[in-house]
């Protein structure tokens with residue numbers, strides 16, 4: 565596998581699991597009330613090769629909400645349905661350097677919604693999907709995420725309800741965007757479908773295959789379906805590299821050297837272009853909303869195997 569033996573890959577995964585298993589720093593997200601109920605000690609790591617071979621340790625089948633990790637995949641659907649130029653013009657690709665739910669970003673960046681990996685840009689991406697009804701919008705988005713995973717992803721209803729019932733901040737973002745003509749369907753519809761997208765259940769194994777699809781030039785290694793056109797993969801990975809960790813993106817890139825996306829459910833997926841995907845999950849987050857154990861695990865594996873795209877970290 566890219567010149568690295570299977571046993572070395574498994575050893576790196578096992579070692580990261582053993583090294584960080586007992587860490588208890590950080591806290592589950594609590595602004596979505598139900599996320600406090602996820603057992604905080606869960607921890608899983610899966611490294612996938614572009615042919616879909618998995619190297620795993622820990623709780624890799626547990627289903628948690630995908631949250632913001634859904635964002636690059638819906639941006640991919642916008643690119644597929646329209647073009648990367650539309651994504652750039654109607655949403656933007658610049659990193660904000662601000663938290664994922666920033667409203668300030670909308671004001672200071674000349675009313676652009678900035679990039680599809682923060683809430684504003686992600687809600688705008690949902691609104692950009694060509695669909696003549698809310699059901700169709702949701703169907704297309706869920707189908708696309710399932711195509712990346714190579715498996716039907718199910719809505720975690722309780723997570724959806726809990727987040728939608730308390731979605732005042734995202735509702736504000738949707739309405740503000742709409743007032744700036746930067747949201748392209750009814751704001752409440754965009755909010756509902758975005759919140760559902762974030763409440764899809766995924767396992768660490770699912771996330772690894774989603775990442776492997778990007779590592780494999782947009783073709784799912786299990787179903788062999790071309791989910792994202794190959795020529796658009798580098799553009800998507802570049803946005804993940806600059807904005808995947810919000811206000812911690814520079815720090816992450818300096819440490820792990822890999823494009824990646826995090827979610828407040830505790831998941832992270834990182835992509836080594838052409839070579840691997842590494843997914844990890846653990847619910848306790850740092851102040852930027854990124855999983856502490858998942859970050860440490862991926863960073864260590866990247867370092868040990870020399871996977872950082874800028875050279876060995």
Ligand code: GLN
Nearest residue numbers: 631632664762827828853
């Ligand atoms: N659904 C979450 C929200 O909109 C996603 C945030 C995240 O994972 N960073 O707040």
